[in-house]
Amino acid sequence: MLTIGEIASRVGVSADTVRYYEKQGLLRPEKRSEGGYRLYGDNAIRRLQFIKQAQHCGFSLAEVAELLKLQGEPEARCDDVRHRAVAKKVELERKIRALQTMSAALNELIEVCQVQESRPLDFCPIVAALEAGLVAPAAPEEML
Amino acid sequence: MTIRLEFFAVPGCSRCAQAKTALEKVVQDFDATKVQWREVDILQEMDYAIELGIVGASAMAIDGELVFPQLPGPQALRAELLNRLNRP
Numbered sequence: 001m002l003t004i005g006e007i008a009s010r011v012g013v014s015a016d017t018v019r020y021y022e023k024q025g026l027l028r029p030e031k032r033s034e035g036g037y038r039l040y041g042d043n044a045i046r047r048l049q050f051i052k053q054a055q056h057c058g059f060s061l062a063e064v065a066e067l068l069k070l071q072g073e074p075e076a077r078c079d080d081v082r083h084r085a086v087a088k089k090v091e092l093e094r095k096i097r098a099l100q101t102m103s104a105a106l107n108e109l110i111e112v113c114q115v116q117e118s119r120p121l122d123f124c125p126i127v128a129a130l131e132a133g134l135v136a137p138a139a140p141e142e143m144l
Numbered sequence: 145m146t147i148r149l150e151f152f153a154v155p156g157c158s159r160c161a162q163a164k165t166a167l168e169k170v171v172q173d174f175d176a177t178k179v180q181w182r183e184v185d186i187l188q189e190m191d192y193a194i195e196l197g198i199v200g201a202s203a204m205a206i207d208g209e210l211v212f213p214q215l216p217g218p219q220a221l222r223a224e225l226l227n228r229l230n231r232p
Contacts, residue, residue: 090200
């Protein structure tokens, strides 16, 4: 059995993160030591790695919880996970496009301010453009 | 007037395939010249899917508008088609 520090170190997260996952209902210690310390088994390592990787792929902790719940459902199929993965990809692609729009808007602002860096802020074209609403905003649903 | 139906999903999705079978049956009840059906692979046409506002792994658009963000049941699709075909 591993202590919280050991399991955290094995997976590459902090002990606080493990405690937070536990608070969120994602993880439970297998048992407690006589002194009341949390003790974890191999299953907890796999679970922690799963949580970490899923977060790396963009899943929120709530979504990770759903994925973990699926693991315990005998009628759950690969398709259920794939469906969520595709939905997540669509969400990420939407965010990528929103970021590209924002980046392009910044390019426009940077372009108009090229050789005026020493002018007082009152004459800054970026500030003026932002005040005048000259930058095309991303759609509300595209805001991150 | 021809209604353009677009069924968004990804290949290999069994739950989408089941829904597709049921929805295609509805479409077959209509004159083929009145209702067109197209399957769209979301992963292949991501730009278009995002442009329409799709947020999930399956959806249905009608005439280039996201009418069903989640796949409808056969009755809902039939009602929507009848409604559109009966419009003056």
